[in-house]
Amino acid sequence: MRLVTAAWTGQKQEQEHTAFMTERGLVPLAWLNEKKGMNWETDILTLLQSGRMDALREWYYGKGAEILDSLPILPDDEVRYGALYRRPGKIIGIGMNYLEKAIELSGRPPGEEPVIFLKPDTSLIGPEDSIILPDGAGQIAAEAELAIVIGRTCRRVAEEEAIGAVAGYTTSLDMTAKDIHARNSRFLQRAKSFDTFLSLGASLSTPDEYANLSELAVETVLNGEVMHRNTVSQMIFSPTFLISFLSHIMTLNPGDVILTGTPGSVYIKPGDQVECRIEGMKTLTNLVSL
Structure with a gap:
């Protein structure tokens, strides 16, 4: 559905x-x-x-x-x-969740636990809305990601049971002020939190739409050109692992959103068009402006 x-x-x-x-x-x-x-x-x-x-x-x-x-x-x-909805309870981001991306950013293989951060609901926009580049923030990157929508309350759920908490999947674009983050890794939360720095797709595909989720490809597209592409199978931490891991930290409620990481980011400037393309979901497209 x-x-x-x-x-x-x-x-x-x-x-x-x-x-x-x-x-x-x-x-x-x-x-x-x-x-x-x-x-x-x-x-x-x-x-x-x-x-x-x-x-x-x-x-x-x-x-x-x-x-x-x-x-x-x-x-x-x-x-x-429009965006699936405008006021999720929690929006939880996962950083460096594809091996290739993790090595690119850190120069070494990932650790044993996911990097997590939160996105405020004030950062949320929907399809065709503009990504506004903040003054003085330096270079901004956009990252296409598969987003998990939680469908039922879960706490300390086992990984093998985690799929039962999934209402469905959608497209997302996560923006980062790269220069701010580069100054100090502790500035990650600030770099992720500007208004319009998260676009959430219009379509929700329920888990039964995918016979094999691991084969699903996520693409970061800039001005019509596919810049990065990778499949869920290449995630360091799988969707079910992430749900289980996060549920041992915080209760996950219906409507919470988990951003599962990007296969690759692109730097954006005014006039650009950036997209997240995932099979079976409506393509998410946003324009960039000042």
């Missing part, structure tokens, strides 16, 4: 709501409620926090997909995509 957050023409104040991403096009969840007498929550964060995402997925793989085929779709030219 694939969901998106979008606004569309004719909606009151063009508010962002959830729609199914089908092969025919987008079917708003609100239309399903209206035309079939259902009462699903119409935004992804509320679906997660109410504990009803699993029920929606079960409905979809029952008779739901067939029912959606009978409903109208949104015209493409009337749709504006």
